Amino acid sequence: MSTYAQSRTRGTVEGKPASLHFDDDGLHWIKGQGNGTEWTIKKQNIISVTQADLLKDGHSVLYTKENSRGLDDDGTSPLRFESMRAPHLPPRLVEEFKPSEQCYWVGPGELASFVKGHVIISTGSGTGLASEIFSQLVEPLLHHLGLFAGEHFSTHTTDSDTSVAKYTKEVILPDANDGVQQSVLLLSGDGGIVDIVNTLLSEKRTKWYTKPKISLLPLGTGNALTNSSGITGDNTMGLRTMLQGTPKQLPLFRATFSPGARLLVNEGREERPLQGEIDGRTVAHGAVVCSWGHHATLVADSDTTEYRKFGAERFKTAAKEALFPSDGSPPHAYKGQVTVRRSGEDDWEVIGANEHGYVLATFVNQLEAGFTISPASKPLDGKLRLVHFGNLNGQEAMDVMSKAYQEGKHAEDERVNYEEIEALKIVFEEDEARWRRVCIDGKIVRVEKGGWVEVRPIGDGVVDLVAR
Numbered sequence: 001m002s003t004y005a006q007s008r009t010r011g012t013v014e015g016k017p018a019s020l021h022f023d024d025d026g027l028h029w030i031k032g033q034g035n036g037t038e039w040t041i042k043k044q045n046i047i048s049v050t051q052a053d054l055l056k057d058g059h060s061v062l063y064t065k066e067n068s069r070g071l072d073d074d075g076t077s078p079l080r081f082e083s084m085r086a087p088h089l090p091p092r093l094v095e096e097f098k099p100s101e102q103c104y105w106v107g108p109g110e111l112a113s114f115v116k117g118h119v120i121i122s123t124g125s126g127t128g129l130a131s132e133i134f135s136q137l138v139e140p141l142l143h144h145l146g147l148f149a150g151e152h153f154s155t156h157t158t159d160s161d162t163s164v165a166k167y168t169k170e171v172i173l174p175d176a177n178d179g180v181q182q183s184v185l186l187l188s189g190d191g192g193i194v195d196i197v198n199t200l201l202s203e204k205r206t207k208w209y210t211k212p213k214i215s216l217l218p219l220g221t222g223n224a225l226t227n228s229s230g231i232t233g234d235n236t237m238g239l240r241t242m243l244q245g246t247p248k249q250l251p252l253f254r255a256t257f258s259p260g261a262r263l264l265v266n267e268g269r270e271e272r273p274l275q276g277e278i279d280g281r282t283v284a285h286g287a288v289v290c291s292w293g294h295h296a297t298l299v300a301d302s303d304t305t306e307y308r309k310f311g312a313e314r315f316k317t318a319a320k321e322a323l324f325p326s327d328g329s330p331p332h333a334y335k336g337q338v339t340v341r342r343s344g345e346d347d348w349e350v351i352g353a354n355e356h357g358y359v360l361a362t363f364v365n366q367l368e369a370g371f372t373i374s375p376a377s378k379p380l381d382g383k384l385r386l387v388h389f390g391n392l393n394g395q396e397a398m399d400v401m402s403k404a405y406q407e408g409k410h411a412e413d414e415r416v417n418y419e420e421i422e423a424l425k426i427v428f429e430e431d432e433a434r435w436r437r438v439c440i441d442g443k444i445v446r447v448e449k450g451g452w453v454e455v456r457p458i459g460d461g462v463v464d465l466v467a468r
Contacts, residue, residue, distance in 0.1 A: 122188035189220015251382035260448030375408030
């Protein structure tokens with residue numbers, strides 16, 4: 001019997017007689033009397049239940065609905081926003097889906113009067129749907145919540161790959177340094193978080209610095225943070241978490257590079273200096289993954305406009321090309337020394353021989369939906385874990401990687417070294433530049449010949465992620 005089988009009410013929906021009940025499948029109601037029409041809002045599609053200003057003691061059910069236009073058009077949002085008003089809803093429905101008391105987005109109200117809200121629409125993320133999803137889903141939701149009437153609210157649409165960093169530096173950081181509370185809705189992939197974090201860490205922060213609270217919608221290709229933090233466990237694209245979630249400090253790691261390391265942009269055709277510098281050394285920060293070997297190569301090689309059309313499938317395609325080269329040769333053996341330091345130990349230990357296939361340090365459970373790279377990782381636990389295997393042939397490497405789609409069974413494979421670590425260091429012994437590429441949360445850094453990278457968690461975060 002359903003947990004909510006007895007949660008029933010009678011009244012009206014949109015001013016018409018209706019019988020409503022709420023169970024594990026969702027909200028059901030029969031419009032009219034006698035042989036009326038039954039409607040259902042699936043539980044996984046409910047965003048929130050809010051008070052309806054125009055109805056005394058009434059509520060609005062906010063939910064998503066599949067967008068029929070999106071079935072035939074890859075450039076259209078797969079979901080659209082809908083709402084339903086009723087004076088009497090099942091109490092358990094209201095209790096389960098009411099917004100968090102800490103939520104800014106239910107303004108205008110007391111909280112919205114002293115918290116600044118920002119929406120950042122990253123047009124270049126993933127398959128390029130951010131603008132469309134904003135107009136079909138997010139914008140009507142925010143209008144319904146009354147946010148666009150607030151003076152402490154702004155939207156920003158990116159026009160280049162440096163837009164998020166620039167907006168963070170010019171708008172978000174000054175207010176954070178003045179102690180202003182800020183809520184940021186980011187329509188982006190993991191790269192948007194990386195841009196915000198690295199900008200905040202590369203600039204001076206005052207003693208009054210107040211961490212912005214970020215709600216992340218999964219608009220990238222892998223969306224590791226949303227998939228690993230409980231943000232995407234429903235069919236609302238993270239909007240339920242935005243309204244009901246709790247801000248938690250986002251764990252970060254610091255990758256320190258040898259001199260000469262450069263950020264690769266514009267599909268790898270251009271180089272830029274890295275933003276960060278600490279004690280004269282070049283650094284980059286991340287919240288998801290630092291990798292070298294097959295993972296870094298497939299991310300770098302598939303970071304093109306053509307590949308991005310395929311969403312997360314781009315990684316599988318690039319992996320096959322890397323592991324089974326068209327000329328029939330074996331996959332590349334990545335040459336270098338990999339060492340780790342474990343918690344409570346002072347010494348570094350060499351891992352594997354001098355040739356490697358996969359070297360990946362991560363905070364997260366999944367790199368994409370269903371690809372469980374670190375099965376022991378818990379949401380935002382801040383524990384750095386290593387996944388490593390040596391120089392395997394193409395079929396062996398594919399076999400190991402495919403087990404990650406089986407709830408992380410690769411971690412039990414004797415060919416894989418999987419463990420919690422305190423720090424990772426790689427000294428590169430590759431002549432060709434393409435084999436010295438490192439992936440930091442989807443960004444690609446090329447290290448100079450004979451160079452190195454060292455990765456370790458940092459204690460202080462600069463943003464909170466709203467999670468479930």
